[in-house]
Amino acid sequence: MKILFYGINFSPELTGIGKYTGEMAQWFAEQGHEVRVITAPPYYPAWKVSEGYKNTYATEQWSGVTVFRTPLWVPEQPSGLKRLIHLASFALLSILTLLKQWSWKPDVVWTVEPALMCAPAAVTFAKLNGAKSWLHVQDYEVNAAFDMGLIKANWLRGLVESCERWLMRCFDRVSSISGQMLKLAKQKGIDESKIISFPNWVDISAIKPLNDVSPYRKELGISDDKVVALYSGNMGGKQGLEILAETAKIMEQQNIKNIQFVFCGNGAGRADLEAACTGLNNILFLDLQPFERLGELLGLADIHLLPQRADAADLVMPSKLTGMLASGKSVVATATADTELGFVITEEANCGLIVTPQNANEMANAIICLAQDTEARAKYGKNARIYAENRLSKEQILKTFEQDLKELISK
Template identity: 55%
Template sequence: MRILIVGINYAPELTGIGKYTGEMAGWLVAAGHEVRIVTAPPYYPEWRVADGYAAWRYSREVQAGVSIWRCPIWVPARPSGLKRLLHLASFALSSLPVMACQLFWRADVILAIEPPLFCAPAAWACARLTGAKAWLHVQDFEVDAAFELGILRAPWLRSIVSKLESWLMRRFDRVSTISPNMVQRLIQKKLATEKAVLFTNWVDIDAIFPLNAQSAMRQQLDIASESTVALYSGNMGEKQGLEIVLESAASLVGEQGIQFVLCGDGAVRQRLQQKYAGLPNVLWLPLQPLERLNDLLNMANIHLLPQRSGAEDLVMPSKLTGMLASGCPVVATATKGTQIAEVLLDCGVVVEPDNVEHFSSAILQLARDATRRAVLGAHAREYALRNWAKERVMQEFDRQLKGL
């Protein structure tokens, strides 16, 4: 089968959507499909185009058997609401001529990855012109999130954009997303039930697994073996609401033996690092290479998953798969009944968003109870094995593709 993918993020990005799209494309090639992707140069989560790539030049390469067309993109150093829109629009426009060229390849399926929704019209049009099936995969509901989190504010604009989003989604042959609650949101947007598909993110359970001994990273970072490490690892953006982690660290400064570690990069890292520079119990790390990910995740005794209020069922954090696969409990912020709260029912502790006192208390209680951490961690690993094993998820996706 010939599969054309269009999306702004792709390998070698190490986190988020780019990581999953890269792994998906590589798996599909290994399964015998021909795969092409139209994408941008890697820039996420640093919001800076990676060394060896150019922001304003078209290029072509092959990775893991996938033919890759990279298109120009504008990457703002400090993304805001308007700048993000211009950023997404720059890729949507620059990718149009490349998408037009793909008409002659005549793909069987054209798969658009959202965000950005801006790419969906070109993917749908190309599919209709060539007789291909059109598939939209929603990693997060960017339109809803932009308004819920206050990135965009005008009510009249939300009404217009939401109606356009719903109309566009209904044009696709299939629309998938990454959690059951997000599938229900698709249906609420008037998508026919038979078109809505669950296609979860996954984890390589052979690459991410509990270690029998302490992670070597503890010694490398001079963290005492008896310390309890509370780790946040991933993108540092507005949606994450990382202030609650740092405020909790501030409230627990007097507690000996609790070490907070924040690892990653993103739009708000510099601001937060400057604001909370004086905290002695916080260690900041850069984004780690893939080969060190299992050591990083196993360095933690507690994983931290903050989310701003209103964002819980608009996104399903991609980092959660690795957290659970590492066999470590999670302290998260989420509203009761959301997908995150349901997943973590037996795998961690969930507190209401924006409540620093309860978040700090949950961390402290787990830090003092090694037995409970072990029980929750075992349940976490079991959940990942049962629901997110990469081979099982990808085989089901392949079956759905062939079913078109």
């Protein structure tokens, strides 16, 4: 197959969509498919073009994949309006690169939301060029933008959502990563025959329970008697990171000394989180760590922390969850039982505890409870690993997706 992946984020970005699209493109190339990618220079989650890359048009070869980089505008402090301009800049400036793929004649054009702004060009190009079109929804960015107040002009919502529904119906296939997100696709009027489940995955051979203590403990000077509560990933607006600082503050006020918080990541919300943690002695901050050390980093946790805002429930499924589960450690997440995240944590995987979003007292109590119960942490961690092996295997998920692509192209 000739597969054209089209989206704003790609490897070597270490988190979110860039990580997954990079792994997917590499996997398809390894299977012998011809793979091209139209993307931007890496900038996320730091909101700054990475060292070694220029914000210009460029072509590179990466792991058997031809990658076309397109310039874009990257705001230092992304706000609602700035994000829209940022996304629009890539959508517009990438059209020329997309048109240059005309003579290559891909079998399928695959694009991802976010950024939905790329979808009009992707589906139009595919229809005119005789290719199949596939939209993959990682986040329902339109719903999230309004529900979370990133776009405050609510009078626009009806119009924007109508355009979104029309656009989604133009694709030959629409996929998403969770059951609730697939239900939302149906509610938006997408024909059920077009909707495909395509969950996020994890490389269970690369991320697995450690046989020994994580080397990060010694490097960070964390004593063996401390229970590590780890947040690792993007520090952005959908995570509700303020609860982490509030929880750590409650712990310090209660003079609880056996719990060490480690907050690892970068993003638009990190500066605010660091400011909120000023004066607290039970927190360590780390930048995003190299991918080859991800297993060691996740293995540092005794308890993984997974905050999520209530107004983002079921509009996104945190991609970082897959690595947490594969590491074989317990999880404390902010979610209600009626959300998919809550159901996975408490029922499907049975890997930890959930607490009410934005309730720092509940989160503190849950962490204290697990910190005092070694057997519960071990049970939840074992369950997490079993779930990852049975449901989240990268090889299994991508083989299924490959077959879905072949079936689509054959029609």
